[in-house]
Amino acid sequence: MLYQKGMFYAYKTLPESNVMRTDLLKLLFRVANDCQANRALIVSAFDERAKLVAQYLEAGKHNIVCQIVTNVEQVDDTFWSSDTTGLVFIDEDLLPVASWTQQLTCWMVVAPENCTCVCAGIHLSDKHELAWKSLLSGLKKGFSIYDMAVEGVIKREPKLPLRFLEI
DSSP: OOOOOSOOGGGGGSOOOSSSOHHHHHHHHHHHHHHOOSEEEEEOSOHHHHHHHHHHHHHHSTTOEEEEESSGGGSOHHHHHOTTEEEEEEOTTTTTOHHHHHHHHHHHHHSOTTOEEEEEOTTSSHHHHHHHHHHHHTOOSSEEEEEOSSEEEEEEOTTSOOOOOOO
16 A cells, blocks of 8 residues: 555665655655556656656566656657556656646556556646646546645556545
């Protein structure tokens, strides 16, 4: 489960960061552990941040294959259609890009159960909020959506009701 009240043993082995918030990194660790994805897509314009995200995802799910990209053109169609793609992370600088919102909406509709999308900085600006709302408007039933004030998490779990995250 993503719910967490205290310290988790693996956090001690992971690096601290001055380029990303620790609570976001811990969330990514918990999401990777929860969804048990075989493949993850990390969308970030910053190499250092992307590598840090990959490190936390790999700690949360051993043998996860992380693909780091900076724009939507770098992701081929087989990635979006694969039933092993269970986790997508969008860094805050790239969330408002319209092409990402469209690709994510299409992927979430056909993605396997338990797949998860984490969008950082959803309330960073009006543009970010608009992108977040646009992404949500493309989704129908079968998704749990967690708006966590700073991050948004969308999880495909059609058999479960809306849950709340506490990180």
